[in-house]
Amino acid sequence: MSRTLLAREANQARLLAAYAQEFMGRSLAADIPRAVQERTKLFLMDSLACGLSAVKRNYPSLQVLQEEALAYTLAPPAPIPGYTKLPWSVPTATVLGTTAVVPLEKAVLFNCAAVRELDANGTVFGFDPRHPTDRNAGEFGHNDFYPVVLASAEAHQLDGETALKAMILHDEIRGRLCESFSLQSHRIDHVLHGGIATCAVYGALLDCTEKQIESAISLLVSHYVPWRSIRAGHQLNDSKGCSAAFTTEMAVQSVHRAALGFEGPADIFRNPASLFRVFEPQSDGQSPFDLFLADPSPTATPEDFAITNMHFKLGLYEHQSAGAVHALLALLAEEPGLQASAIRGITVAIYDPAYGIICDPAKWAPTTRQSADHSLPYILARLLVKARAAERAGQSTDHDLVGLWEDLMLTPEDYNAEALEDYATRECISQVRVEHDPALDAHYPAGIPTRVIVDLADGRQLTRTVHAPLGHAAYPDEAACLRLLTHKMKTFLDDPDTLERVQRAARLEELQLEDMHTFVADLQASIPDVNDAQEPGSV
Known part of the structure; x- marks a missing residue:
């Protein structure tokens, strides 16, 4: 060391x-x-x-x-008397998206x-x-x-x-x-x-x-x-994104x-x-x-x-939600014959501070992009909508976790005005329940401990618990992370x-x-x- x-x-x-x-x-x-x-x-x-x-x-x-x-x-300023202590000329750099030097x-x-x-x-x-x-x-x-x-x-x-x-x-x-x-x-x-x-x-x-x-x-x-x-x-705005x-x-x-x-x-x-x-x-x-x-x-x-x-x-979502994202996608990818259309409800048990950040009451009806990407109900609903749309289009979701993650990856378009107003997404939000499980608190910040339970149309329940999701430093498969990161970019x-x-x-x-x-x-x-x-x- x-x-x-x-x-x-x-x-x-x-x-x-x-x-x-x-x-x-x-x-x-x-x-x-x-x-x-x-x-x-x-x-x-x-x-x-x-x-x-x-x-x-x-x-x-x-x-x-x-x-x-x-x-x-502006044009470089003329020398100013008395400022001979300047160790450099006025430092300038380029603004992204322009050729302007400021x-x-x-x-x-x-x-x-x-x-x-x-x-x-x-x-x-x-x-x-x-x-x-x-x-x-x-x-x-x-x-x-x-x-x-x-x-x-x-x-x-x-x-x-x-x-x-x-x-x-x-x-x-x-x-x-x-x-x-x-x-x-x-x-x-x-x-x-x-x-x-x-x-x-x-x-x-x-x-x-x-x-x-x-x-x-x-x-x-x-x-x-x-x-x-x-x-x-109630809704996050520009200040959050520009704080850094x-x-x-x-x-x-x-x-x-x-x-x-x-x-x-x-x-x-x-x-x-x-x-x-x-x-x-x-x-x-x-x-x-x-x-x-x-x-x-x-x-x-x-x-x-x-x-x-x-x-x-590995996509556009608040990282505290990564455990739930991984768990839901793992269930869809790895449970034989499971269809997104058969899911009637999703219950998530999560730790604090995630519960207070991405699950507070305002996050059940986000109206801004910044609030939606910090809303666990919205994030899971959007994944479910995309999975159901893929099934209706005849696209198979019967493949590995990484492949499904690529297909359903959340992007900026999942948070634009059309997506925020999407009726199907709003309906799916109503099918999501989130609860704080104090027993999970001890596993943070070492991991992102999350338990997801899906209720199916036939009465069955399926459960998946995740501590270190894809993208987390402790996730063992670096190649999978690199593949998804490249796909994201x-x-x-x-x-x-x-x-x-x-x-x-x-x-x-x-x-x-x-x-x-x-x-x-x-x-x-x-x-x-x-x-x-x-x-x-x-x-």
């Missing part, structure tokens, strides 16, 4: 800065296992496919943020929002199976932050090896923070951990000092805390300010008035947690890195040329400066320019 301890008795913000700097100085080939590199590239490709798919569909929230970013498309923080704002918009990219549940008793805070998180590194590579001329190393570092910091401190328990949105990681990684890429990176982290935590009010109410983008924009701004000499509060994790100490008071003046991070070295193993414990979404993008451009990330570490620039530029060119965009939300 190879790990670095940032002890609760120390200034963890300063130590985190030093860790990021040291990490970026390590050798990718010699110190980071190949399996970690390959897994990170899969998450990168998945995120890019989700982002480009969302931009292609021109959702209203993205249209607003894209217009905001494009408003900053200030880096505005490109990051839009590009991160695009990656997150569909809520279909990778996720983490804040749990390390090798340390189940002390690294189990269970905080959520998503792989929304790769655009920060890509924009940095474009703005500051980084090669592919440096970019991949920075992505691994970001996932490591964010993932370990999710294991160490639960933000949701205090009604704070999980994206703050990603913002802290952004400060550390982006600061290291800019060669900021330890003190400057510490200041950037403290500026973010002191001034820009995202509350879970964005997830409250807003936090990341402010993280980048905080780094820029700190690099110019702006100082934030010191020692933010032990600061008695910071959120960490206010919500979890410590009589001894310490931080509420120790932070363990991977130590890149020739003896490091894949299990040392947080990316190993992150999960893929192909289906979401619906364009072979765009898919080919995204899949160039499979050799990211080989890209030199010129190749890296071409890779990023090609991603921009892989979708229509904003001036040729579709109507908002069209598909």
Whole structure:
């Protein structure tokens, strides 16, 4: 086991800065296992496919943020007297879907929002199976932050090896923070951990000092805390999908300010008035947690890195529902002769916090895409509708689980206006019952424990229990996951040329400066320019 301890008795913000700097100085080939590199590239490709798919569909929230970013498309400013301390020219990067170059923080704002918009990219549940008793805070998180590194590579001329190393570092910091401190328990949105990681990684890429990176982290935590009010109410909306983008924009701004000499509060994790100490008071003046991070070295193993414990979404659904999705599809695929048309009811037993997130009363009548993809009743109903439609069309559902998952995979079209208003889907929602089973709680966050019982027309009941569904880090068949992930990217993008451009990330570490620039530029060119965009939300 190879790990670095940032002890609760120390200034963890300063130590985190030093860790990021040291990490970026390590050798990718010699110190980071190949399996970690390959897994990170899969998450990168998945995120890019989700982002480009969302931009292609021109959702209203993205249209607003894209217009905001494009408003900053200006000629380079003339030198300003007194600003000789600037360590760089104004950093700029490209906005997805355009050829416009804007200030880096505005490109990051839009590009991160695009990656997150569909809520279909990778996720983490804040749990390390090798340390189940002390690294189990269970905080959520998503792989929304790769655009920060890509924009940095474009703005500051980084090669592919440096970019991949920075992505691994970001996932490591964010993932370990999710294991160490639960933000949701205090009604704070999980994206703050990603913002802290952004400060550390982006600061290291800019060669900021330890003190400057510490200041950037403290500026973010002191001034820009995202509350879970964005997830409250009867219907979810644009704020939920853009939370990571807003936090990341402010993280980048905080780094820029700190690099110019702006100082934030010191020692933010032990600061008695910071959120960490206010919500979890410590009589001894310490931080509420120790932070363990991977130590890149020739003896490091894949299990040392947080990316190993992150999960893929194999379709468009809130990941807490993955156990129920797997169970229902497994019953349809593996029970001899079972037809979807014979199912008269579905009862789901699920754990908390999933019960409170995807099964609350408002989720039985979702009217927005964001609420529907966080509604377990809607997700299962939509699968059942698609399975019944396939049967009526004469398409066989009598094949293996992976094949059926491909055929019935939930896509953005399952959450458009037509699908939300579909009468058959509404009827199927009425056939779904969900209950909280406290006995399942102990199996989360190690798994996604879910029991599905289907009632058949002939009076029989069939049951399937799933703990680690397809896409979960603990699922044993990696080949099945890769097959479904490839199918997902192909289906979401619906364009072979765009898919080919995204899949160039499979050799990211080989890209030199010129190749890296071409890779990023090609991603921009892989979708229509904003001036040729579709109507908002069209598909």
